[in-house]
Amino acid sequence: MKQLTVVSGKGGTGKTTITASFAVLAKHTIVADCDVDAPDLHMLLHPETIKSQEFKGSKIALIDESKCTKCGLCRQKCAFEAITQNLKVDPIACEGCGVCRMLCPVSAITMTDRTSGYAYISKTKYGFMAHAKLNPGEANSGKLVTLVRQNASMLAKEKNSDLIIIDGSPGVGCPVIASISGVDAGLAVTEPTVSGIHDLERVLLLMKHFKVRPLVCINMYDINKDNTARIENFCRKNRIDIVGKIPFNHIVTEAMVCGKTVVEYSPQSEVSKEIKNVWDITRRNLQLDRD
Amino acid sequence: MIVSVASGKGGTGKTSVAVNLALSIGNAQFLDCDVEEPNAHLFLHPRIGRKEPIYVSVPFVNEKLCDHCGKCAQFCQYNAIFVSSDKTLVFPKLCHSCGGCFLVCPKKAISEEKHRVGTLKLGSAGNLRLVYGELEIGEPMAVPVIKEVKKHIEKSKNVILDSPPGTSCPVIKTVNGSDFCVLVTEPTPFGLHDLKIMVEVLREIGIQYGVVVNRAGIGDKKVYEYCREKGIPILLEIPFQRRIAELYSCGIPFSLEMTDWKHEFLALHDRIRELVNK
Numbered sequence: 001m002k003q004l005t006v007v008s009g010k011g012g013t014g015k016t017t018i019t020a021s022f023a024v025l026a027k028h029t030i031v032a033d034c035d036v037d038a039p040d041l042h043m044l045l046h047p048e049t050i051k052s053q054e055f056k057g058s059k060i061a062l063i064d065e066s067k068c069t070k071c072g073l074c075r076q077k078c079a080f081e082a083i084t085q086n087l088k089v090d091p092i093a094c095e096g097c098g099v100c101r102m103l104c105p106v107s108a109i110t111m112t113d114r115t116s117g118y119a120y121i122s123k124t125k126y127g128f129m130a131h132a133k134l135n136p137g138e139a140n141s142g143k144l145v146t147l148v149r150q151n152a153s154m155l156a157k158e159k160n161s162d163l164i165i166i167d168g169s170p171g172v173g174c175p176v177i178a179s180i181s182g183v184d185a186g187l188a189v190t191e192p193t194v195s196g197i198h199d200l201e202r203v204l205l206l207m208k209h210f211k212v213r214p215l216v217c218i219n220m221y222d223i224n225k226d227n228t229a230r231i232e233n234f235c236r237k238n239r240i241d242i243v244g245k246i247p248f249n250h251i252v253t254e255a256m257v258c259g260k261t262v263v264e265y266s267p268q269s270e271v272s273k274e275i276k277n278v279w280d281i282t283r284r285n286l287q288l289d290r291d
Numbered sequence: 292m293i294v295s296v297a298s299g300k301g302g303t304g305k306t307s308v309a310v311n312l313a314l315s316i317g318n319a320q321f322l323d324c325d326v327e328e329p330n331a332h333l334f335l336h337p338r339i340g341r342k343e344p345i346y347v348s349v350p351f352v353n354e355k356l357c358d359h360c361g362k363c364a365q366f367c368q369y370n371a372i373f374v375s376s377d378k379t380l381v382f383p384k385l386c387h388s389c390g391g392c393f394l395v396c397p398k399k400a401i402s403e404e405k406h407r408v409g410t411l412k413l414g415s416a417g418n419l420r421l422v423y424g425e426l427e428i429g430e431p432m433a434v435p436v437i438k439e440v441k442k443h444i445e446k447s448k449n450v451i452l453d454s455p456p457g458t459s460c461p462v463i464k465t466v467n468g469s470d471f472c473v474l475v476t477e478p479t480p481f482g483l484h485d486l487k488i489m490v491e492v493l494r495e496i497g498i499q500y501g502v503v504v505n506r507a508g509i510g511d512k513k514v515y516e517y518c519r520e521k522g523i524p525i526l527l528e529i530p531f532q533r534r535i536a537e538l539y540s541c542g543i544p545f546s547l548e549m550t551d552w553k554h555e556f557l558a559l560h561d562r563i564r565e566l567v568n569k
Contacts, residue, residue: 009328011301011456016481037459038299038485059368079389092463092496097368097389136492139460142431170301170456171327174431194542195306195330202328202428209429224540250509256479257511 001156002286003164003183005034005212009199011170013191014219017252018275019167020044020261023126025279030161031124032152033131034145034179035169036117037138044261047122047129055119055132055147057140059096059111061089067108074100074109092137116140119147121155128155142174149179163288170199172206180206184286185213187243191220192227200231204240214240215285217278221245241285244278246271293450294563295469295498299485301456303475304505304529307539309453310334311546312473313419315556320448323423324465325455326409326436333542337414337421345424345439346405347432349383350392356400363392363401384431409436413443420445433461441468449560458488463496470567472500473526473559479510483517490523499566503559506531524566527559 006015006022020041023031033041061082063074068087075083078100082093091114101109117134130151132144152164168179168186180186186207190200200216207214216235221228228245235242247270255265263272296309306323310331313319323331350363350372361374371385372392383406393401410425422443424436433455441464444450454465466472474489476482486502493500502518507528518525529535538545546552 008301010330011303013302037457038301038488040300040481040484043480043484077390079387092467095368095387095389097387097391098366099389099391099394102366102391102394134459136458136488137460137463137495141457141459171325171433172428173327173426173433173461175459176327177429177431191540193540194333195328196540198330198333199328205428223536227540253479253509256481259480 001162001164002288003166004282004286005166005168005180005183005186006189007168007176007180007186007203008170008189009172009203010191010196013189013196015189016040016044016167017262018189018217018278019165021263021275022165022279024261024263025276026163026165026283027126028161029127029163029165030152030156030159031127031129032148032164032166033129034148034166034175036132036134036141036144036148036175037169039131039133041167042131043259044256045124045126045129046259047124047131049120049122051121053119054115055117055144056113057116057138057143058114059098060091060094060114061096061100062110062112063087063089064108064110067106069106071105073103073105077103095139117144119144119151121151127161128159130155142178145175145178163286172202176206177210180212181210183212185215187215187217187282189217189219190231192218192224192231194227197227197231215282216240216242218242218245220248222247243281243285244274246274246278292471292564292567293444293452293469294471294473295452295454295466296473296475297454297462297466297489298456298475299458299489300476300481303477303482305475306330306334306453308473308475308503308505309451310544311552312556312560313451314544315546315553316449316560318418318448320420320422320445320450321453322440322444322450323421323453324437324440325453326424326426326433326440327455329423329425331453332421332423334544335416335419335421337416339412339414341413343411344407345409345411345436347386347388347408347435348403349386349388349406350381350401351404352379352381353400353402354379356398358398360397362395362397366391366395388435408432411439434464437461437464458485458492463492466493466498467496469498471563472498473503473563474500475503475505476514477506477510478504478512478514480513482510483514486514487517490521501526501563501566503527503529505529526562527555
């Protein structure tokens with residue numbers, strides 16, 4: 001079984017558009033939406049949830065006011081400034097370390113489970129999907145990404161699928177690291193803007209750091225052809241394969257408004273043809289045998 | 292006044308709005324809190340005056356004192372310590388620096404060690420001061436770097452904070468403590484979906500907010516319907532224009548070339564001040 005993660009560094013370059021199109025083109029694949037704090041893939045693939053599970057990523061301190069003597073030691077020692085002046089736990093700041101519970105001289109503090117979100121297993125028209133929703137403002141997105149990937153692997157085994165396509169999140173931090181570790185290739189979707197290039201370079205360094213094979217796709221390549229040439233030169237110099245260049249077109253947004261993947265909404269368009277090429281080259285790079 | 296600029300969805304134009312706003316009001320302080328992928332400097336071309344490493348405290352185990360009792364590993368909620376019968380291993384990238392292991396060790400075998408997680412950069416561009424952080428590649432936790440950037444807020448100035456995308460902890464750390472949060476969205480289903488999550492976040496932490504619609508004209512009208520229904524002010528609309536997109540792609544803040552926009556951004560800042568003072 002192969003795993004491919006779609007990343008970008010910069011947000012809004014087209015990760016989800018491409019992942020959703022791949023899901024349609026690949027057939028019999030498992031899709032995992034690992035952008036758990038702003039998941040959008042479900043709006044194109046319309047999954048029907050088969051199973052949902054609570055995600056308890058961490059603990060939170062609970063102060064029993066009847067026992068508390070207001071000594072303030074917990075507040076003093078909390079590394080996260082999570083105990084307020086009137087000795088209440090700030091649920092957003094608390095990282096559940098348990099230092100306050102250990103130090104409380106009258107054992108007024110307990111650590112309780114906190115539900116940080118939900119993970120789902122769903123069926124779509126194109127196959128099965130693992131996804132999740134992190135509650136707004138929660139931490140532990142990396143752990144939830146890992147849970148989504150475990151669910152995807154389980155699905156792949158159950159359904160005898162040879163490929164998992166993972167939609168990653170922007171950035172290079174914990175959820176991205178969790179979504180690329182151990183995959184067969186990372187497809188970096190970029191755009192020919194100075195920010196796109198800057199962020200692409202950082203996400204490529206991240207892949208190098210974690211020994212993930214990089215592939216690059218330049219989306220909206222025609223909005224700045226000089227910058228596109230710059231990306232191509234950079235990739236050539238660093239021996240990174242470019243799997244395709246997709247032109248800018250409003251139909252991508254139109255398809256999104258209709259809740260459809262662009263390859264279904266407008267299969268004959270230049271954009272869709274190019275995405276099909278990108279998919280063909282990507283799957284060959286992954287050595288997947290498909291017809 | 293401290294104004295943060297956030298979005299939920301990535302690539303909606305946070306940095307573009309934040310940079311043009313800061314340049315238009317002038318004499319402001321700009322803090323780029325998107326430490327995973329900081330971009331504001333690409334538009335502001337600052338002269339960097341100071342560069343400092345950012346460290347967090349992680350445990351260092353003195354094997355001579357350690358008897359491998361395992362209490363530290365048992366205490367650690369983040370699996371950052373592993374103890375075998377003859378060795379104690381620390382995984383600094385998993386450590387949240389809570390300090391619990393130092394306190395729990397009966398042999399006093401654990402001391403603090405500095406672990407580098409990023410770089411802080413301070414500079415200026417014209418009358419604009421820029422502070423930004425850069426997360427070290429391979430480090431998972433952005434929050435300590437964001438905290439370090441925010442330590443340099445000059446409250447006497449007009450401060451603009453550029454937030455990372457998403458809706459989880461790095462975003463909260465960024466917007467927390469600001470007087471107002473500008474939510475930049477695009478009028479598409481993805482833009483609206485992620486805007487709604489950000490609205491929930493801001494309601495929970497109690498920060499006033501308003502919306503800037505970027506790339507107005509594409510997509511549909513649902514963002515407008517949502518804002519009207521919820522009584523959320525739309526502070527500014529930036530149309531989808533090829534010229535704006537081209538300038539952006541070259542790293543040029545569009546209000547510098549299309550100077551009418553300077554007034555629009557000044558008016559945006561005035562409008563925010565009015566809402567904050569109300």
